[in-house]
Amino acid sequence: MPAFIVGVSGNRDPKGYNPEHFGDRAAEAADEIKTLISEVHSVFDWLLAVAPPDTAGPTWRLNPDTRRYEPGSTTRKNTRETYASCWEPLGLRDTPVIVLTSLAPGIDTLVAEAVLEYKKSHTHAKISVRAPLPFAEKEYRNSSTFDVEPKVLANGEPNPLNAPGANNFQRIRFDKLLARLRDEQPGFEEERDIFCIPLDPSKSHMVGASDQASAEKTRRMRYRASGEYVAAHSDLLLAIYDDQDHRFKAEEKIKSQGKQPTPEELLAHSLREYEDLTAAGTPVIVEVKRRGLTNRLLPIPAPISWADAGPVLHIPILRTSRKDEAPTDHQSLRLLQPYELLPAGVSQEQHTSPAWQENGDRLLREGISSLIRLNEESTHQTDEESLQIALKRHLGLPRNGALPGALSQLSFPFEGMASLRRIVQT
Numbered sequence: 001m002p003a004f005i006v007g008v009s010g011n012r013d014p015k016g017y018n019p020e021h022f023g024d025r026a027a028e029a030a031d032e033i034k035t036l037i038s039e040v041h042s043v044f045d046w047l048l049a050v051a052p053p054d055t056a057g058p059t060w061r062l063n064p065d066t067r068r069y070e071p072g073s074t075t076r077k078n079t080r081e082t083y084a085s086c087w088e089p090l091g092l093r094d095t096p097v098i099v100l101t102s103l104a105p106g107i108d109t110l111v112a113e114a115v116l117e118y119k120k121s122h123t124h125a126k127i128s129v130r131a132p133l134p135f136a137e138k139e140y141r142n143s144s145t146f147d148v149e150p151k152v153l154a155n156g157e158p159n160p161l162n163a164p165g166a167n168n169f170q171r172i173r174f175d176k177l178l179a180r181l182r183d184e185q186p187g188f189e190e191e192r193d194i195f196c197i198p199l200d201p202s203k204s205h206m207v208g209a210s211d212q213a214s215a216e217k218t219r220r221m222r223y224r225a226s227g228e229y230v231a232a233h234s235d236l237l238l239a240i241y242d243d244q245d246h247r248f249k250a251e252e253k254i255k256s257q258g259k260q261p262t263p264e265e266l267l268a269h270s271l272r273e274y275e276d277l278t279a280a281g282t283p284v285i286v287e288v289k290r291r292g293l294t295n296r297l298l299p300i301p302a303p304i305s306w307a308d309a310g311p312v313l314h315i316p317i318l319r320t321s322r323k324d325e326a327p328t329d330h331q332s333l334r335l336l337q338p339y340e341l342l343p344a345g346v347s348q349e350q351h352t353s354p355a356w357q358e359n360g361d362r363l364l365r366e367g368i369s370s371l372i373r374l375n376e377e378s379t380h381q382t383d384e385e386s387l388q389i390a391l392k393r394h395l396g397l398p399r400n401g402a403l404p405g406a407l408s409q410l411s412f413p414f415e416g417m418a419s420l421r422r423i424v425q426t
Contacts, residue, residue: 003096007234010107045069049089064333083357134226146170223280245322
């Protein structure tokens with residue numbers, strides 16, 4: 001059955017994160033981490049429309065201020081300043097949900113673990129986790145991504161825990177998480193569920209470069225490619241990162257160039273990061289999700305490349321490596337809509353514009369309704385031809401008509417769902 005896909009991107013160093021606090025030691029996690037996990041669970045309650053027994057589900061909403069899925073006493077109405085309907089539950093209870101995460105330390109790992117725990121207490125939920133990795137599993141495990149601090153000891157020697165093949169808690173946690181994905185998910189398929197993201201053939205000549213500069217550039221492009229894959233193939237990107245720290249650092253960089261950090265300069269800075277294929281942080285992946293693929297990294301067919309932009313659910317956090325001067329104000333959850341839905345007269349900085357929010361929310365829910373209808377119909381189909389006919393019916397095509405572009409050659413839930421999402425929403 002076609003699935004609703006949630007991509008994950010976030011900081012590797014959320015405040016309070018300790019790679020040792022997992023499994024039997026999960027109870028030792030810092031309060032900030034426990035709170036974040038609870039917020040992630042609330043997001044999945046909102047996705048699946050789960051309400052406690054004897055409570056009217058439709059009266060519940062995801063409260064952006066408390067970051068909790070709460071009863072109707074917190075319900076807010078739409079106003080000229082606020083579009084509150086986007087926080088109503090999405091109703092995916094009987095729809096498969098796939099979570100894409102690259103399993104880097106920090107947010108990627110925390111969300112994957114949180115989803116596996118969520119499934120234990122919500123046995124009806126059809127949720128699975130898949131891991132698109134920037135490198136082959138062994139190479140990824142031995143990369144600097146899983147290094148621990150300090151990287152250099154007091155005697156000036158490299159930390160032996162970061163040597164290739166050495167075990168440290170970052171790598172042990174990665175190993176344990178991979179084992180859980182393989183053991184705790186019914187129907188797990190190795191090649192489908194844990195896989196390395198290839199670069200576009202035009203960039204393949206850089207793989208295996210011998211000089212250090214080219215090798216480092218390729219390494220960063222691989223991280224960017226895995227982030228773009230997660231963004232492009234998700235219906236909703238869950239971004240958990242310290243945007244206040246990122247904005248502060250962007251402002252400082254602009255000032256160092258003798259300029260003032262005006263909204264126009266900040267936008268130009270964001271676009272430069274977006275165009276830089278070696279930039280791979282979460283703020284860049286958020287822009288990729290909202291603007292669409294750079295169309296230069298992933299081997300995605302042209303008919304699919306325009307079907308990748310979509311909404312982002314931002315959970316603001318504080319990161320460990322943030323600048324001391326960066327603001328620490330409490331922030332609410334934010335839904336960031338694709339730029340192509342920006343209404344006339346609204347600037348790109350007005351993320352909470354009611355008109356912009358309404359445009360994005362309407363298309364998201366229309367896509368979900370089409371997905372649910374398709375799944376309901378496909379449960380009665382047993383062969384590929386019948387499924388194709390059902391898909392054509394939901395796309396408004398004649399029974400004997402051809403499916404658009406390359407859609408007929410693709411399989412659910414990834415490239416096919418990316419195209420289907422855009423087609424049913426236009």
